Amino acid sequence: MTAGTGGGAVTAGTAAEGRFAVRRWSRTASVAAAGSVVAVAALAGVPYYAGTSAEQPLVTLFCLVALASLWNLMAGFAGLTSFGQQAYLGAGAYALYAAASMGLDPFAAIPLAAAAAGVLSLPVSFAVLRLSGGHFAVATWVLAEILRLAVTLAPSAGGNTGVSLPGVSGYDALLRQALTYWWALAVAVCSVAGVYALARSRFGLDARAVHSDPVAAASAGVAVGRTRRWAYCLSAFGTGAVGAVLFANTLYTQPGSVFGVQHSVAMMFMVVIGGIGTIEGPILGALVFFALQQALSGYGPWYLVLLGAAGIAITLFAPRGLWGSLAAPRGWSLFPIGHHISGTS
């Protein structure tokens, strides 16, 4: 650990720096990025060449990818394990209902619905972020239940029977389905790309530090509360957008369904089995969850039992998640977050 002298340090340090190349990108990442662009372009054309039968399941898959990525932003990067993200799913759906009831075009109002969920999350964050760990998780769940009860008791929001989405009758059914599909694709792409950009930024470094050790992070100069608040509110914003897209897809929503804790359980399942704290893991988790849903949906109540058994098996035999177990031993990283350092001399 021998200390060098303070003077002349920059020159000597530059020489030391020259022995290494610090990189945040790789050839694999370039291929993955190019492949992602091609895949998104191909998916954007689905309404033209595949039709409604392909759109419906893909809307579900895109929403799952977005939800998993957004939950991972909180839990995987900032260390906030929430059981209550369904609060913002519902907030987005009911904000879309309010906007469409006021005469706004429902598809144009999806960003407004997302913003409403994000704005709602700000004052909520000041209350729930005073807590941590299990207390935080339970508090977020309680919040979602309060919102569900509030909507159930509000006649203007349709009460317990729910509401239909106004303003869509003027759309041709094919166009409406295609618009819903493109919105779902856009929300999924923006969620993954947004979380990736955040993870690679100074915010991402701060969030991972806060996740590791909040006290040490604060002592290193990280504004712990602000970092957690950004993760919570941005996740709520994106989850609100998903809620609005799901409402536009089904054209009907009710509090008992949209505010259900099963949404948070699904998010947790996807992130944990895919690989928490990575970009690739939640995408893989969403694909696995979607495949299991499709394969097991005919088994009635056994569907949940089999899903739970799959989750337990993956947690036991691949505790870092499927992506973590596959990628870590092989050094794979399609979407690198950290720095890669290699010798150049």
Next chain:
Amino acid sequence: MIEVDALDVHYGDFQALFGVSLSLARGRALALAGANGAGKTTLLRALMGAHLPSAGTVRYEGADVTALPPHDRVRRGIAMVPEGRRLFPSLTAEENIKVGAVRAASPDWPLARIYDFLPLAATVRDRRASALSGGERQAVAIARALASGPRLLLLDEISLGLAPGVVEQVYEVVRGLRESGATLLIVEQDLDRALGACDDVVCLLEGRVALTSETAAASREDVVAAYFGTEGPHS
């Protein structure tokens, strides 16, 4: 540079510090000595803002910083190397250092200078913190603190759990920091090392200041007496 006046700190009903006062001038090094449970780490946490005092004030460069959160104190030029190093295990050594570096208020410690000053941190920069040895962790912890460009550096138990040879290397770094003009507050159980490295000594006993002196003016027996609460040779 920093003045602490009549500081009380509580953990719930338990009072850990009782009216602690001390001051440290720019460019000097102060050793904070005391037995386990004397309140040394609590005082450092209070200076860093990690634990707010129930009474008293902390003034840094003339400004009252008593209620400031830790990240604002880092921006003002206070940094801490915490007890146990407390690196972020999932991050690489370099990422650990960058957590501090992104908030650097001044370019006094760019990464190149840090790596020159702490070559061990440079050699392990691409390794995860969880895979580092004790000495490597200490080097990275000091590097992380330096990266924020501190004018006052708080070092908490920097030799704890390290092999004797590594401790000697850590204190070489401390001497290097002193030569660079840094202001240091060092918590250390090893009295001889602390007294040898610092200009001033404050000894805490059960949360109270038992001794304040320049190290040159205090005999080892005086410090030991204050450390254990026994009667000193001059009492």
